[in-house]
Amino acid sequence: MSRLDEMIPSSPGKFKMEKSSYLHRLRFQSSLTKFAFFSFFLLCLISLLFLRSPPSVNTSPSSSSSDPSRRSLRTNTYGGPAWEKRIRSSARIRTSTTNGITVLVTGAAGFVGTHVSAALKRRGDGVIGLDNFNDYYDPSLKRARQALLERSGIFIVEGDINDVELLRKLFKIVTFTHVMHLAAQAGVRYAMENPSSYVHSNIAGFVNLLEICKSANPQPAIVWASSSSVYGLNTKVPFSEKDRTDQPASLYAATKKAGEEIAHTYNHIYGLSLTGLRFFTVYGPWGRPDMAYFFFTKDILKGKSISIFESANHGTVARDFTYIDDIVKGCLASLDTAEKSTGTGGKKRGPAMLRVFNLGNTSPVPVSDLVRILERQLKVKAKKNLIKMPRNGDVPFTHANISLAQRELGYKPTTDLQTGLKKFVRWYLSYYSSSGQSKAAAR
Numbered sequence: 001m002s003r004l005d006e007m008i009p010s011s012p013g014k015f016k017m018e019k020s021s022y023l024h025r026l027r028f029q030s031s032l033t034k035f036a037f038f039s040f041f042l043l044c045l046i047s048l049l050f051l052r053s054p055p056s057v058n059t060s061p062s063s064s065s066s067d068p069s070r071r072s073l074r075t076n077t078y079g080g081p082a083w084e085k086r087i088r089s090s091a092r093i094r095t096s097t098t099n100g101i102t103v104l105v106t107g108a109a110g111f112v113g114t115h116v117s118a119a120l121k122r123r124g125d126g127v128i129g130l131d132n133f134n135d136y137y138d139p140s141l142k143r144a145r146q147a148l149l150e151r152s153g154i155f156i157v158e159g160d161i162n163d164v165e166l167l168r169k170l171f172k173i174v175t176f177t178h179v180m181h182l183a184a185q186a187g188v189r190y191a192m193e194n195p196s197s198y199v200h201s202n203i204a205g206f207v208n209l210l211e212i213c214k215s216a217n218p219q220p221a222i223v224w225a226s227s228s229s230v231y232g233l234n235t236k237v238p239f240s241e242k243d244r245t246d247q248p249a250s251l252y253a254a255t256k257k258a259g260e261e262i263a264h265t266y267n268h269i270y271g272l273s274l275t276g277l278r279f280f281t282v283y284g285p286w287g288r289p290d291m292a293y294f295f296f297t298k299d300i301l302k303g304k305s306i307s308i309f310e311s312a313n314h315g316t317v318a319r320d321f322t323y324i325d326d327i328v329k330g331c332l333a334s335l336d337t338a339e340k341s342t343g344t345g346g347k348k349r350g351p352a353m354l355r356v357f358n359l360g361n362t363s364p365v366p367v368s369d370l371v372r373i374l375e376r377q378l379k380v381k382a383k384k385n386l387i388k389m390p391r392n393g394d395v396p397f398t399h400a401n402i403s404l405a406q407r408e409l410g411y412k413p414t415t416d417l418q419t420g421l422k423k424f425v426r427w428y429l430s431y432y433s434s435s436g437q438s439k440a441a442a443r
């Protein structure tokens, strides 16, 4: 028993006092007061130590246990001369580049973020990545993408788009001409499992970023990821930007639709130049393990059965699968054609650009065909389980009309599903065959 244990009765009322021990009681009371005082003092000291971070080290609020996304995020540290130096160097436009831009890419360790960051850097633009490295899917894949970008001189700052202080700091160090906002909670079906993570990233995080952008001087132009899912239960095909988007089938879709309305507001009030891109089921090397083409590949190779969804009356479910390189071209063209924001320091000075584009492939393919292509390329027969599409937010088909993007951005997808999947499978086999990754693939 410790001295503290000796002093405190194990349960109230059970403490037995000696007959003639008034003095003892007094002594006990005085020790109790001392103990209470020291405990209080100790508690204050501990809270002070934890609450006060040193000037160059900040803790992202997203790493707190109250994080609504309920995922483990690392405690991020940032600041200091070495950190700032890495940011400046990564943001530098190559001297030989004419009309170079300086871009903050949020979600840079994500699938699309990695490819867009690399493409920008290749042509000489300044790029700073931002990513919270959450564990929605295997974070080691995000780390591998980070390593890839680091080799080409791109620094990814670890932090959350909800972290006001971090964003302020980044905007103080670098004058961003553009923001490519790709950080989001993706996935249609996961929204039923963890709805608050969608609100946290796709709504609160987006608003936070726009607040910082609107106050920046100069304000950057923003290009951001919306989704084909905003068309929801729309039956008119192909989907055109003019079509209705008021019937979302999932919370994911609803948060992306909300993002489009929020974009309108910030454009209207603050003169921010905003371009939303409705991506159609993007796939390719370094892709997302939560997407069907990716986990079908994994399961087919492991001999596990896969579920192929069917719509009513055994109808096929189809997607306008779009290859990553085509999407990257659409993103870069959007950045290049985005006009400047018109406001300064939170005040609108005139009307600003507000756009929405479909970035799809224009040729929907049934999911059963996707599986057939994978079987051929993997040289393994899939164990198929045809099931009725669960009511989990999925829609039976998507099909993009891309004429607006063609006209305004010169967007012209060139990769069909067969060619694109061949490139994905080649990457998958090489990535997961290296000993370090095979364990991750086996999970």
Ligand SMILES: O=C(O)[C@H]1O[C@H](OP(=O)(O)OP(=O)(O)OC[C@H]2O[C@@H](n3ccc(=O)[nH]c3=O)[C@H](O)[C@@H]2O)[C@H](O)[C@@H](O)[C@H]1O
Pocket (backbone or CB within 6 Å): 186, 187, 188, 226, 227, 228, 229, 279, 280, 281, 282, 290, 291, 292, 293, 307, 308, 309, 317, 318, 319, 367, 389, 394, 395, 396
């Ligand atoms: O375009 C978008 O905006 C979205 O694209 C993507 O969503 P989806 O098009 O639903 O892709 P994905 O999950 O790969 O399912 C593909 C197909 O396989 C079917 N599917 C799925 C799972 C399964 O077990 N069986 C099955 O048949 C399923 O019914 C579907 O027909 C992104 O994940 C999302 O973040 C968002 O960006």
